[in-house]
Amino acid sequence: MFIHPDARDVADPVPASLRAARTVEETGLPFLFLVELLVKVLFQRGQLHLPELASYVKLSLVVIDPVISFMRQEKMCEVTRRGASGTDADIHYQLTDSGRQRALECLARNAYAGPCPVPLAAYNAQVAAQSVASMHVTRADVQANFDGIAVNARVLDQLGSAMNSGRAIFIHGAAGSGKTYLAERLSGLLQGSIAVPYAIMVDGEVVPFYDPVLHVPAGEAQQVNAGIEKTVQLDARWVRGVRRPAVLTGGELTLDMLDLRFDSVTRLYRAPPHLKANNGIFIIDDLGRQRCSPLELMNRWIVPMDRAIDFLSLHNGYTFQVPFDVVVVFSSNFLPERLSDAAFLRRLGYKIEVPALSESEYEQVFAQTCARYGVAFDAQAFRYLLHQLHYRCNVALLACYPRDLIRQVRDLARYEGTAMVLNDTVLEWAWNNYFAGASQRSGSDNKTAQERREPTTIMKSEEMR
Template sequence: MNMMASGVLAPVPPKNLAETGISPVMMRDLLLKTMFRTNLDTCSSIARVIALTIPVTQELVDLARSQRLLEATGTLHANSGGEMGYQLTDAGKARALDALAQSEYYGAMPVPLAAYHEQIKRQSIRNIQITRDQLTAAMGHLILPKELLDNLGPAVSSGRSILMYGPPGNGKSSISNGIRDALGDRIYIPRAVEYAGQVITVFDPIVHTAAEESVDDPTSLRRSGNRFDNRYVYSVRPTVITGGELSLDMLDLTYNPTARTYTAPLQMKSSGGVFIVDDLGRQAEPPQKLVNRWIVPLEENRDILSLQSGEKFEVPFDTLVIFSTNFHPNEIFDKAALRRIFFKIKIDGPCQQDFLKIFAMVARKKKMALDERTMLHLMRVKYPTIANTYANYQPVFLIDQMIAICNFEGIPIQMTPDLIDRAWANMFVRDEAIAH
């Protein structure tokens, strides 16, 4: 049985050790390592760190006691509702050190890979249906042509890959962020996943925004009152944004040889959410090579990862991939790669009418009064010099430049033809030979 939250089925807390899906030896060693590293000594404080309910933690403590790896200290902690204290025996310390030599990982119990597969299915990005109103609301701060939303809506709702291309400075990154905001709901991210006795950490505070944790209260009568399995964090759908720094090895498991621990790759951290590859074509690796790495995941919704031993295993690939580039797709991809990217959407510069709307909106936001003479100068004198090529970034750039000049000159914030000329000079670099 699963509980619902925000329309997504929640993982139920295990009622006993067997229901965790993890081997008792592995859990026992994680308990010993955690107590050794943190000096925690009550069942409720240990339960919070190993992310199990108090009754299941007690079962684990009793298992370790039966093996003479833990002993009761005989002290009752008044501030923990009169709880019994526990400590590692000499044999327990030796076992903890031995286990730490194999892997430094301690803390939250992992989720078995099979259970992670099931949870990903329940909260799949492909289960989401975005309405026009939701998308418009999320993009409300952007002035976009209607036909762009007509194309974006079905692309986002399909949960398939999207390629946005077009000249720089027209809001491809802002649109990507708007898509992320339109998703809006929350899902369950595992703190860590277990496969073949190896622990792979998944939850990352940089990528994931925790909304709520489910913790047992040691003073309550019903101790296992957790709303969901605390090995997961209830989180906003994740967004991973990478740019020119993206390399192929970021899409593989990261192994720390000192701690002997694994960290999930970027696309696994973005499961159930959005993976934005910004500035495609600026990476050290050619775009074709990067996209080749994604071909199987994009087509089959599964990815293959490798352990240090060379053993390969399958993880779900459940992320809306948004590629964004300033290059024409035919320049950077072959036809086979393009075929596998489901939606190709051109993001062009605004028409003159939309450009003026954006300019007025930015001026209002920055508290700069519009001046008709200056606007005529901009549209009739300056833009013809660049063949009336408008871009979404230009109003912000020009207005910020004029504000900076006004502040420097000690004059009130204003726009004049002269200030536009000075701002314009900073927007483009003149082509000229420079003597070295």
């Protein structure tokens, strides 16, 4: 689904922000913060020798050496043993009693004890350098990404143009029309790779950032990194060669999830989903079905979408600015005007309706679904589905129905212990399960008006008696 970085990534020079720090000052972090971080790491991981400690916090030996020296002078750590090589790098360290006490005090404030963070300013600069707005999506890109998928050509043109606009996209249509699938598929149009930090430091607090579920390395980029590392030492606090993220949220989304949250139990921050989606795509699915009102949710996005910035707050009340560099995609069963006011709708660059499929598109989806579930496509059975079920019951040709109906055909075959065969009987059986007997009710429409009134008349007569 994702497009790997192209040859241009290989030739890109390594920016200064991604070069390894050679001194404590070059890390952009306070000396005492590094002391507290190493204290917490040694407390949680026990006895370590210098290379292990440096590898874990993603700093070079020359950076952490003065920090360790200070900790030894202050009696926070001690040497337990020396390795066979007899070098300083092979010395094993552990905390003293006073060091463990210091670690407990630090963990009570913020329990983060992972890779060293990068300063907020460095993160903001890097997001700007790898902005998603720099992408250029062409018709060829769209056709390649949606190859073999039955999608209305007009909708594809709208989606492709919208990805170049830098503005929010609102996709709407009937439930089951394929809105969510199309929105997720847009992530395949994201080009190139990015660098993301393990964590960000804001006003002395650490916000964990890197999420291995969302920030997936691109294979080719790893080879590129290997080549660069032979000539330039990279800052290991950044994960390079990451695919542009695609973050999906749905009906579970609440307003507080869009803020920076601090867990008082774990003593750790949790970055909001749209922050992790920076330089990528952020999809809000099922808009209008969240526990908060659509108007409240949309008002939350007015400033970020208008100015490409957002404001977050630490648990101590400190407010700071972060970039909002994402392609925002809203997906909803409701029309845009039903969910918000003119002020918000004006900020939606594209309002794209996903219509029902045409017969040829529906047949393509149905045939592909049959192939996926291992049942032979039958043209006569498909015509029966169209004319005797869809049209007779006045049900639109939506993209979700082939999958849902074929699954029921599969379930019946498993139950009866027979091969999956597509015919009129099993399709009507699946249809009546899925639509609660819609075909049977449709057949009763041929009764005369007098026949349809009789049961009601009889019931009323008996009630009167």
